[in-house]
Amino acid sequence: MCWKCGKTVTLETVSRASECPECHSDLHSCRNCLFYEPGSYHDCHESAEELVADKEKANFCDTFRIKREWAGAGAINSATQKAQDAKKAFESLFG
Numbered sequence: 001m002c003w004k005c006g007k008t009v010t011l012e013t014v015s016r017a018s019e020c021p022e023c024h025s026d027l028h029s030c031r032n033c034l035f036y037e038p039g040s041y042h043d044c045h046e047s048a049e050e051l052v053a054d055k056e057k058a059n060f061c062d063t064f065r066i067k068r069e070w071a072g073a074g075a076i077n078s079a080t081q082k083a084q085d086a087k088k089a090f091e092s093l094f095g
């Protein structure tokens with residue numbers, strides 16, 4: 001699915017030049033990757049060696065795998081909330 005509009009992506013392979021047919025956002029981007037995990041090192045669950053600064057633009061990552069299902073903004077908000085809760089817990093211990 002496209003991270004931006006939620007449209008199902010029917011392409012078998014996604015190249016760096018692939019775009020969403022609905023909103024024309026880049027498909028080969030961190031936000032569309034199976035390994036994208038905000039809050040982890042370089043926001044990637046894989047061992048990304050180089051930082052990709054713009055997570056919404058096409059990149060040259062070799063470990064990219066298209067995420068066929070996307071949880072939408074709720075998943076990102078959930079990860080952000082977990083990070084905020086962890087920070088509060090840390091601060092309460094050592095505050």
